[in-house]
Structure formats: structure tokens, C-alpha cells
Amino acid sequence: MIPPSPTSAILLRARELAGRPVVTLGGELEAEIKDVVFESDGGPVAGFTLRNEGLFSRARKDALPWRAVHGVGRDAVMIRDVEQLVPAEELAPKKVARKGNVLDDRVLTDSGRELGTVLDVVLQGGAGLDVVGYEIEASEGLGTAGRRVFIPLPDTVAVSGENLIVPASAAEFVSEDLSGFGAAVDEFRSRLREGRDEGEQN
Amino acid sequence: MDWWVWVILAVIVLVVLLTLAVLVQRRRRRGRVIGLGGGDR
Numbered sequence: 001m002i003p004p005s006p007t008s009a010i011l012l013r014a015r016e017l018a019g020r021p022v023v024t025l026g027g028e029l030e031a032e033i034k035d036v037v038f039e040s041d042g043g044p045v046a047g048f049t050l051r052n053e054g055l056f057s058r059a060r061k062d063a064l065p066w067r068a069v070h071g072v073g074r075d076a077v078m079i080r081d082v083e084q085l086v087p088a089e090e091l092a093p094k095k096v097a098r099k100g101n102v103l104d105d106r107v108l109t110d111s112g113r114e115l116g117t118v119l120d121v122v123l124q125g126g127a128g129l130d131v132v133g134y135e136i137e138a139s140e141g142l143g144t145a146g147r148r149v150f151i152p153l154p155d156t157v158a159v160s161g162e163n164l165i166v167p168a169s170a171a172e173f174v175s176e177d178l179s180g181f182g183a184a185v186d187e188f189r190s191r192l193r194e195g196r197d198e199g200e201q202n
Numbered sequence: 203m204d205w206w207v208w209v210i211l212a213v214i215v216l217v218v219l220l221t222l223a224v225l226v227q228r229r230r231r232r233g234r235v236i237g238l239g240g241g242d243r
Contacts, residue, residue, distance in 0.1 A: 018233025035234040101234040121235045
């Protein structure tokens with residue numbers, strides 16, 4: 001059997017998930033998604049912080065770890081059981097959550113070139129949800145200043161302070177639409193792997 | 203001042219406060235994307 005191509009997996013923006021209802025398989029509405037939390041080391045989504053429904057609702061003290069997610073659908077995030085929710089402090093401690101938000105961060109290459117500012121994070125659905133790229137407002141350095149473009153990320157996402165560092169070669173795989181972005185991510189990652197293999201052989 | 207001036211001022215203050223509250227709440231509801239670990243974070 002041929003394994004499914006990564007490019008055929010669904011791509012979505014992380015901010016699309018904010019406000020999506022969290023529903024149990026028993027049909028009970030539990031909460032809404034507030035924040036998306038991902039592991040910088042490898043990029044898988046670790047879970048979601050939650051809030052109650054309503055315009056002036058407060059953040060909830062419990063959070064949804066990825067292992068409790070049954071499925072992420074277009075209109076709702078399905079969970080098996082409310083018993084699997086964990087304290088929000090366990091998933092993303094407040095101090096980490098305050099400093100760890102990547103939206104509006106600057107994207108720099110490892111050669112020091114500024115590519116733009118993060119508007120959203122692109123997730124790829126498969127067995128899990130993985131961070132595969134950023135949607136950025138391009139800077140002058142990218143030659144498409146002010147436009148929204150997608151930039152692929154390597155397997156490991158490097159973050160430091162308010163800057164997000166990507167390999168310089170990522171700038172060659174910039175995509176202007178989300179539909180073609182999956183292929184750009186695959187090409188970029190295979191280029192990085194080839195580079196690593198060559199480095200090991202030498 | 204006449205009583206109706208106070209009423210108008212109160213209405214204006216209420217509208218401004220309500221607008222600010224809605225703007226702040228909309229910003230909060232935008233959601234964040236939080237990266238765990240990695241460097242200084």
C-alpha cells in the first residue's frame with residue numbers, strides 16, 4: 001500500500017480554530033478553542049486552551065491536550081471525554097503562554113535577513129496537527145513587501161525572543177496561496193534533508 | 203448646566219466605554235498561537 005502523500009493532507013490556518021466549539025462525542029458543548037499551543041521542537045500541536053461561550057466569556061482553567069482530541073472538523077473539535085481535560089497551567093504555563101505567542105513576531109533567516117511579520121501559523125492535518133509554515137506579511141527583503149505570503153518551516157521550529165529564525169533557503173519556497181503550499185513544504189524539507197545527508201557523507 | 207447636557211455626556215461616555223470593551227474583547231478573541239520551548243521562550 002502506498003502511504004498517503006503529505007501534500008494531500010489538509011492545510012489550515014491556526015487562527016481559524018479560535019472560537020471553534022469543543023463538543024464531546026455525546027453531543028455536549030463544552031467550550032470554545034481559545035489558543036493553539038504547539039511544540040517548537042518538531043512542531044506538533046500539543047493542545048488548545050479553552051474559553052467559555054459568549055462575547056465577554058472568560059478563559060477557562062482547563063485545557064484540551066491533543067491526546068484527548070477525537071477529531072478536528074470544519075465546524076467543531078470533537079473530544080472523547082471531558083475527563084481528559086487537563087489544567088491550563090499544565091499545558092501552557094501563564095508565563096510561557098504570554099511570551100510564546102508567535103503572532104506579530106518577526107521572521108528572520110539564519111543569515112540575518114528579515115522576511116516579514118507573522119500573521120498566522122499554517123497547520124497540516126494528518127495523524128496529528130503539525131506546524132508546517134507561517135503566513136507572513138512580507139517585508140522589503142522578500143521583494144513582495146506588504147503582501148501576504150506563506151513560508152515553509154523545517155521539522156524543528158526555532159524561536160528566540162521575539163524573532164523566529166528560519167533557514168535562508170526557506171525564502172526560495174515562498175508560496176502565495178495555501179493550496180500550493182503543501183508541495184512547497186515537501187520540497188523545502190527534502191532539500192534540507194539532502195543537505196544534511198551530504199554534510200554527513202563529507 | 204441643564205439636565206439634558208448631563209444626559210448627553212453620560213450617553214457619550216457609555217458609548218465610548220462600550221466600544222472600547224468590544225474592541226478589547228475582539229482582540230482577545232482573536233486567539234494566540236503559542237510555541238512551547240525553544241531558545242529563550
